Amino acid sequence: MTTEDVLRREDADGVRTLTLNRPKAYNSLTVELKESLLRELRQAASDDEVRALVLTGAGKAFCAGQDLKEHIGKLRAGDDSPLRTVSQHYNPIIKTIVDMPKPVIAAVNGPAAGAGAALAYAADVRIAASSANFMMAFAKVGLGPDSGASWTLQRLIGYGRALELMLLARTVESEEALRIGLVGEVVADENLAARAHELAAGLAAGPTAAYSSIKSTMATAARSTLDEALAEEDAGQARLGATADHAEAVAAFVDKRPPNFRGR
Structure with missing residues (x-):
């Protein structure tokens, strides 16, 4: 699979849409996908023709977070590079999203877990499909938060609730996400792409x-x-x-x- 395969890029109406494209693996984040995403985010940030950005996923999931098969496989092979992925990939990805000098919309089309959910938290606007859900899954694999989630999540929903979601690692369905302020809008699955583009195009036409x-x-x-x-x-x-x-x-x-x- 080429880099172009794992991350799709589309431009229309001043909006760049980046689609995580590993649907069979729930768009989990391999090294290839992380490096491609970081490169595309940086390019979008510096491209004056891109006036708004949409981040979404292909298939039934937004992003399941770290690809654990690749992660474990590398560690078992004696490759310790997965232990550096936070500093090499996740931190610069989140910084680039947060510091993006143009609006970023996360169109959450399905489950978002761990670092995948953190991608959405870092965006400026979050719109979710009815089938979307969020999980801070780090504790389930014996890890603490990364990808900026400790910083972004509590700013969205408050310290106490963010800590609860981190500790319990429970699933937050789309309607609860709307109620607690994790997302700004929930739409039918089939309307998500059009609604996200509508919002982004409106922003792209603005100041x-x-x-x-x-x-x-x-x-x-x-x-x-x-x-x-x-x-x-x-x-x-x-x-x-x-x-x-x-x-x-x-x-x-x-x-x-x-x-x-x-x-x-």
Whole structure:
């Protein structure tokens, strides 16, 4: 299977869709898939033609997390590289998603477990199919959290509930995920791809320079004092006030017409 086979890329309406494509293995993460995903995420981050990103899975699962067959096989063969996959693969993947200077939507089309669920948690917007579910499966294999889940999950649903899901490693079905704030929307399975693209295309047509600033300002505020957050907001508004998009938005408001944003 080639790299292009394990991760599909599609572009339309300013939206890049990356599809994890190992459906028979529930899109579990091999070294090949992790390296391909990291490379594609970095490329999307630097490509001005990509104004929004959708991450989803092929088949019945979003992502089952680490491919344990490959993991165990390498360790039994005396290859200790799986012990470095967190630093070499998972950490940079999550950092690239979180720091992406454009909106990222996770379209969770089925079960998401372990590092696979963490991919969704790192996104800016999560939309789930009715058949989707989430599991922090790390404890089931005698491990602690990785892939940023210790940081992202508690920011989505609160410390106490996140700790409970980590310890109990229980499955959270889509409706509970919606109720506790783990996802923002649940749709019928057959409508997920279209709805995710609709959301992403709407964002892609928007003021993407502002979206980048919103993401960085919110991230700063999450780990700073009020004074630091106010300073970051001040600096962000000063930058954005000089953009063509802001000028266009003001002109469109005065002219009573829709704005035409260009992301600069």
